[in-house]
Amino acid sequence: MRQAPRGRAQCPRRSAPESWARALGLAAVVVLAVGAACAPPRDDDLFGITLDVRSTQTWALDPDLRRRVHDLVEESCAHMGLDPSLLYGMTLRIEDGEIRCGDVAHARGCTWREQGIIAVSTLAWISIEPRVPCVEDTPIPHELLHVKIADEHHRDPRWDSAEYWVPLFERATRPDCSGDAPTLIW
Numbered sequence: 001m002r003q004a005p006r007g008r009a010q011c012p013r014r015s016a017p018e019s020w021a022r023a024l025g026l027a028a029v030v031v032l033a034v035g036a037a038c039a040p041p042r043d044d045d046l047f048g049i050t051l052d053v054r055s056t057q058t059w060a061l062d063p064d065l066r067r068r069v070h071d072l073v074e075e076s077c078a079h080m081g082l083d084p085s086l087l088y089g090m091t092l093r094i095e096d097g098e099i100r101c102g103d104v105a106h107a108r109g110c111t112w113r114e115q116g117i118i119a120v121s122t123l124a125w126i127s128i129e130p131r132v133p134c135v136e137d138t139p140i141p142h143e144l145l146h147v148k149i150a151d152e153h154h155r156d157p158r159w160d161s162a163e164y165w166v167p168l169f170e171r172a173t174r175p176d177c178s179g180d181a182p183t184l185i186w
């Protein structure tokens with residue numbers, strides 16, 4: 001689904017059943033299963049998340065942004081074992097400035113679990129670097145781990161573990177992204 005959301009290439013063909021009676025029964029099941037597994041995501045399907053784009057970056061205004069956010073959230077949830085239905089009703093804000101997050105005045109992302117708000121910035125982690133070139137380079141996966149475990153002071157060893165983040169980074173990154181290895185922000 002992730003790499004070919006509109007295609008049918010990933011829908012596997014089932015092997016031929018052994019008898020007609022069995023064929024009819026299996027055919028019905030297969031049609032249902034394939035229909036459910038391969039239906040393209042609805043245009044508004046972001047796991048019930050409201051996407052609040054307050055950025056003027058070109059990529060943030062691209063009509064493809066929703067699909068890319070969808071895929072990034074889907075991949076991140078699968079990676080960290082976060083049930084995406086828990087995101088229903090939350091707001092994901094993408095903005096261009098620094099974000100005040102608790103004691104941190106210049107954060108690049110923040111999660112307010114009680115209010116159901118995630119905010120990420122298009123600013124690079126180091127302020128002299130250009131802005132991130134794609135949504136996959138924002139700290140959305142990092143913030144989703146906050147949704148799962150809270151841990152606002154980053155005491156869990158996963159936060160700065162390359163071993164933990166690199167597999168997700170490699171799956172989620174796209175050709176127009178920076179290609180930088182993930183860091184604590186990710």
Ligand SMILES: [Zn+2]
Pocket residue numbers: 142146152154
């Ligand atoms: Zn954090």
